[in-house]
Amino acid sequence: MKMRLTDMAVKKLPLPESGQVCYWDETTAGFGLRCSTSSKSFVVLFGPSRRWKTLGRYPSLSLADARREAKRFLSEASFGKHQEVRVSFEVAKERFIADCEKRLRTITVREYRRHLNFFGFKKDLAQLERADVYRKLDELIDTPTNQNYAFTALKVFFNWCVRNQYMDHNPIAADKKPARLKSRDRVLDDEELKALYSYVRTNRTLFHDMVALLILTGQRRTEIGHLRWDEIDDGHLHLSDERTKNHRSHTLPLPPTAMHILETRESEGIYVFAGKDPEKPFNGIRRVKEALDKAVDIEHFTLHDLRRTLSSNMARLGVPIHVTEKILNHQSGSFSGVAGIYNRHSYLSEMRDALAHHDAFLENLINS
Structure with missing residues (x-):
């Protein structure tokens, strides 16, 4: 769009709701104002393929100074001082x-x-x-x-x-996380879950025990990977608000197999899944996860998919959704808004029954 750029016009030009709009000055060829959703910038076009050069943002750079800089830049470009940079x-x-x-x-x-x-x-x-x-x-x-x-x-x-002047502008600069991108919905089917759970139960290592607990409890990777011995008491997992994603403390009854896994581990050091250094939580997940992927020949999955898988299987087992959300420590859904404020029931017995039912489901699965 061409127009005569003046101080008043530049000030009043609106910012677009999305994308970018360029207004080209009628008095200085190749000089213009680019408006994005959050800012206005003076630009200049030069070279055979009309390469962009951003001169600066308005109002930090005034119109008069920007026009003066554009004229100087275009003059130098005409003598070959500004060559186009082509970088792959x-x-x-x-x-x-x-x-x-x-x-x-x-x-x-x-x-x-x-x-x-x-x-x-x-x-x-x-x-x-x-x-x-x-x-x-x-x-x-x-x-x-x-x-x-x-x-x-x-x-x-x-x-x-x-x-670094490899590009004149970022083509996605004005975009936030695109809504069109699909969120993950991967859930392991029974055969995949059987293969994975059987493998980590049979071939017990530090990481495999961690994966087994993720399958059994549906907790987040860091909540189990950074698990400390003082967070396990009387058959329960106790996570402080500093240890959870939503900053809500969480108490979870541990199913029988989870307790068996924990009881057979040596309780030395601070962390349950300490590596060579007992003072540090489990590290190097990517490397051992890649090894697990090679050993268990199933479609790619992430550790967070195990959380989604537990939730889906709880529904199959007839567990009420509000009990599953308590197990997963979800703040939304059944416990959002007023319900979350006034419903202070712990649901410990309901969670214990649901997780024991799920534990039995897993045992039947690997023995079938």
């Missing part, structure tokens, strides 16, 4: 990872690399469009990666590329 996704990705290794934790760098490896854009970075990104994200639905994490990693990467 793979080259930029390796440079990004190398930069991250200097300033971020090893696990963070590893996850950035893992998620970015799922994207294999053939276009140069400067040519990527929003549609290209979502086309790739749609392809990740059936892969082991998490779409939301992949989206976040890509957004961080694109912002880094803009700062």
Whole structure:
């Protein structure tokens, strides 16, 4: 859209509800104002393929200064001082990872690399469009990666590329976590659950005992992986509000098989699943999970899928949904709003019966 950019016009131009809108100055060719959902930036187009260059944000950069900078930049570009930079996704990705290794934790760098490896854009970075990104994200639905994490990693990467002038703008800068991305709904069927549960019960290791407890209780990975001996008392698991995702303390009756697993473990150190160092919780899950995946030949699953699987099997066993939500320590659903405020019943006996029923279901499953 072309218009005469004035101080008053720039001030009054509205921000779009989504995406970006560019207003090109009628008096200075190639100079304009780009409005996104949260900001206004002065930009200039130059070169044969009309490459973008962001000059600065309004109002930090005034219109007069931006127009002056645009004229200087366009003049220099006409003499070849500003050549277009064409960088492939793979080259930029390796440079990004190398930069991250200097300033971020090893696990963070590893996850950035893992998620970015799922994207294999053939276009140069400067040519990527929003549609290209979502086309790739749609392809990740059936892969082991998490779409939301992949989206976040890509957004961080694109912002880094803009700062390093490999791209003129981030094509997904204005997007929050897209609603169109599918959430995981993986539930292990009986044959898969039988194969996994039989394996971890028969081949007992530190990690396999942890997986067995996740299957038996439906608790979150960190809640079991960081489990301390002082959190187990009189057949119950007691988690403080500091140890749960929703910051609500949680007491859970442990089913018989879970108690048997815990009782046969040596209770040395602080953590139940301490590795070589008894002062630290279980670490290195990714490596041992990959080994488990190779040993148990079933479709890819995550440890969090075991929580969803327990919930589904509880429904099959006729356990009321509010009891299952108590077991999972869910704050929403049956215990949201007024119900959560006034219903202070502990449901300990109901949870104990449900988990014992589920325990028996698992035993029948592996013995069938």
